[in-house]
Amino acid sequence: MLKAIKAKELYDKTAKLYNFRYRRTQFEKYKIALHDQLLDGEILDLGSGTGLLSKFLGKRIHQVDVSKGMLLLSRGRRVQADISKLPFRANKFDYVLSFSALMNAENPEAAVKEVKRVLKPGGTFIVTYLKSFDFTEMLKRHFKLIDSRDCGEDVCFILKN
Template structure:
């Protein structure tokens, strides 16, 4: 179960503007962090079909999107707005100290060799560069929300069931014709790994829907589904 086989279903599910949580929760704060730092050279790590690159194109002088899926990169290249490169996060095809900012927009959970990938991010960042991360919360991946990790309560509401939170493990995520393998890792894993690499935490948030207008949005804000972290390299 991989992104190559799920590429067409993913592209259809995202459409032009992205899914609900990207449009209504993550895009605004992620763009705000990029604009606050004003990088000239930015790498979108795990860019997929290139949607976030297209949002950044007018504000970043040199913009590169990297992804291992040739099918997703073909769609990204068709729509344009950045230079797209096929490759893996564990072995980035770039010189050291190349980028002012690396962005991982919901892509760390797709990476099996995470330690090697984090080494590579630190390597390609220039001194003082920033690593901006959007990730699912650990309790969301431990509950396997995409796989139906819910319990129905007597009043008809739902609650998630969290298991094996402290244990990194794979989760098969299936929705809307997409079937991929994600990695659950507790938040402490990422923080410890980045601190060990000399990174300094500059920003943390658990974003919510701003100004919710319907029951779905109100319910979404009961607990954070995603988090944002921004780290600075030495």
Template sequence: MKLNQRVRSYWEKEPCGTAEEIVGGAKPLSRKWFDKIEEFRNQVEPFIPDVVQFEKYRGKKILEIGVGAGSDHLRWAQAGARCNGVDLTEAAIKTTRKHLAYHGLKSNLRRIDAEKLPFKDGSFDVVYSWGVIHHSEKPEVIVREIHRVLKPGGVFIGMFYGRYSVLSFKRWMKYALLAGKPWRSFSDVIWHHMESIGTKAYTVGELRRMFSSFSGFEGKQILTWHDIVKWPRWIRSFFPDKWGWFIVVKALK
């Protein structure tokens, strides 16, 4: 089976951020279920609105790649952007559609593999993708497609996983060191033990090279809840942002 078919079957089972420990028994696709999803996201990734600044793009044409349960897509729609969204899974498209409908909002949503985007060159002011591209078989192909569909002067905003981070270290301890296989690399551990099979994680330098066709690039690593959870407070206060699991990227076409 091709890698993206395996990625798809993983995410079809459960859209991102909708695990039972998050939704706590709420009926799937109910208002309460979506409220729990929002509550958890605001708790663990509270910095997203500051980083993205959704309201700056009122009236702009945006494409979100990998809408998942639609949490950020809702923010784009509430901010008055002209929304388009894609995802590899039917589950994500259905969930996002329902999520927006509860708020009386709509978007042009399609189930496709973003390695081939069904849009004309220069279609969008903004392409947004949070924690998605590193799951695909060929991330660099998606980045090429993003460049193609952006208008000149358009912007990409997204998040990729950071390879040298506290979370990677925790995974490496569990699946390499404590499993008696200390020779396993961080990349190998992340590929096999981080969400869908084939997940990749990067350094800021690697992402800068991946976005070299863009005229501007900014990459910033940030420490997240995923890094610090379960560490004693006194230890985690020593962790700098450059050990963070998320790398936020902004790139200008």
């Protein structure tokens, strides 16, 4: 849990600066990743931070983050949890979206297995992470790859369950 604890401490400390620093960058990623998605049904934002994605979409979505400091700046349905242990039943979500968070997970494959568990069969997983990481093969072991996109500092994958 060391990496998750470190991420929690880091984001708790810097939460108030996050939107000022990263809003524009994150919104660019959302546009590239989501412009052609229906985004209907139940949506989960994994590593949701300050809730920028919820603001971008203009709708209430489920949000999970390990940092209370970040969650407090968000609104709506928020749960403090680690992305490797999600407090949701199986087959709940139509979409799981995760922007710039997977590389912080202690065990990224355990997190991806949790995504698979909570996503409906045929549901969509959209994930971005820094280009210095490479989870491509691992993601393809668990999901069908539909598309990959360049999201600036991140790579983006559109996957189906």
